[in-house]
Amino acid sequence: GLVRGVDSRLSPSETLENLSSAGVIAVHRCSRMVEGVKIPTESVIATFAGVVCPSEIKVWPLVFRVDAFNSRPLQCQNCWRFGHSAKACKSGSRGCACGESHAKEECPEQQEKCCLCGGAYSANCPDCPARAQEVQVLEIIDKRRCTRREAFAAVKERASCYSSAAAKCPPAMDASWTQAITAAVEKSVANAMERIMETVSTCISQVVAQAARQDCTNNGSLLEYSGINIGLALAY
Known part of the structure; x- marks a missing residue:
């Protein structure tokens, strides 16, 4: 720590x-x-x-x-592997950009290729998967106080468990199936909305008709009441 x-x-x-x-x-x-x-x-x-x-x-x-102290990846400037320095390196020199057997400053290649993972970048690129793996190894060493070999085995086991779990997952649905399901859902929603609109329209028509009948009934009663009043007035 x-x-x-x-x-x-x-x-x-x-x-x-x-x-x-x-x-x-x-x-x-x-x-x-x-x-x-x-x-x-x-x-x-x-x-x-x-x-x-x-x-x-x-x-x-x-x-x-x-x-908590997290160790930083130590990358050799000679062979570009992790876990040791150039002074302790027992391997031959490799170009950082291409991975070929020559010194870093003598690289004739124009196109970069990582010698650790084969990616289209130099060996000291921070996005290299080998560097990410080294970070995991160091985290395990710091937490468990174990050897580098034990930590590396633990990382490999973790990756194997993840791959096994991913293999058991159902395959991704084909694009045509996705489109068909989307179309079916859209059609069902459209039909449901159409039925709802028909029901609402019918209800509105019934309400309007009932209101009209009620209005006519009220007008008839008013006329009848007015006639009675007129007759009584003439009688007097």
Whole structure:
């Protein structure tokens, strides 16, 4: 984990001695470059005895915050494989752009081809699947504290399980079937809307007719009532 706030004036041995009571078994002081000179910071990469990295450690009377430390992919600048540096490389030189057996600066090819996955890009491209796989390997190493070989096997097993699960999924529906289903649904919706409109139209017609009959009835009663009043007036 990355322990922050550790006195930058302490030597590596003093730092380890102070943090050992919190389960720290190894330390590496982080530094930054200032005008070509390495200046130690207050951040320390600590290796803990346990499997799980704590969120904080207590070294009386201080409490230090601990962040999970994710290792970055180390890519060889000679063969372009991951997991080692050019100084420790035992393979021959390969061109970064084409993957052929020559030094990086001597590449005569115009078209790029990754020597790790065969993609149309150079071997140091951040989008290369080999780099993504290396990130997964490092994540497993950081979490499980296992060897690189064990982490690589775990990544392969995970990919195999995913492929097996994907193979069991039903095949994608053909485009013609999709179009046929869409057309059938649209036709059903259109028929349903047509029936709804017919029903609404019938209901409106019935309401209008009933209102007209009611109006005629009311007018007839009014005329009859008016005639009675006129007759009574003449009688007087």
